Amino acid sequence: MAEMIDEEPGSMVDDLIDELIPGNLDWQRLVTTYPLPALAVVALGGFYLGLRHGTEILSALSGYAASEVSRNVSHLLDREG
Amino acid sequence: MADTNNPGDAENADLTRETGTDGVASARGRFQRLGADFQDRYRKVSDDVRRGAQRASEEIRRGSERARVTYDEVSENAQRTFERARSEAGNFSREVSLFVRDNPGKAVLIAAGVGFLLGLIARGRGGDRYEE
Numbered sequence: 001m002a003e004m005i006d007e008e009p010g011s012m013v014d015d016l017i018d019e020l021i022p023g024n025l026d027w028q029r030l031v032t033t034y035p036l037p038a039l040a041v042v043a044l045g046g047f048y049l050g051l052r053h054g055t056e057i058l059s060a061l062s063g064y065a066a067s068e069v070s071r072n073v074s075h076l077l078d079r080e081g
Numbered sequence: 082m083a084d085t086n087n088p089g090d091a092e093n094a095d096l097t098r099e100t101g102t103d104g105v106a107s108a109r110g111r112f113q114r115l116g117a118d119f120q121d122r123y124r125k126v127s128d129d130v131r132r133g134a135q136r137a138s139e140e141i142r143r144g145s146e147r148a149r150v151t152y153d154e155v156s157e158n159a160q161r162t163f164e165r166a167r168s169e170a171g172n173f174s175r176e177v178s179l180f181v182r183d184n185p186g187k188a189v190l191i192a193a194g195v196g197f198l199l200g201l202i203a204r205g206r207g208g209d210r211y212e213e
Binding site for chain 2: 014016017027039040044045047049051052054057
């Protein structure tokens, strides 16, 4: 748990992207070698996702956030009660 | 038979000759005055035309000079602005590249988020066109 708290936000993001992208693709090397084209491709992908599935992704994210908040609140209430 | 040496006839002839000579002299004087008047007016008109042409040529020269100066200024300003914009774009691109090399994950996440937001905005503006 302490290791997770000490972990830098940058490496958390890297881990998240590592989970999303297939393992045999060295995305960090690609991004650092071709920074601007890589950003353009990623922005285009984000644009496509926002255009086609924007509301679904937003509702899924907001549902996940709401469930996390309610879980934490109930956990706190259980501890105090 | 009439007498041709009649003194009255001679007087009449003299008078007629004198009158004719006076008429010719008067007509010549009038023609000379008319000619002089015509020449005077012609000189005035030609002077006016010459002065007008000189003024017009001066105005055209001054206008072309002004246009040349304005064109030079505008062209110089445009070139300076273009150079500055190119330099700033180069600096921005270098800074972005440095940031991406230092923080690839963050940069990818930010780019995806910006693209996602733009897509959402475009979807909002397009109404239900992109609804599946």
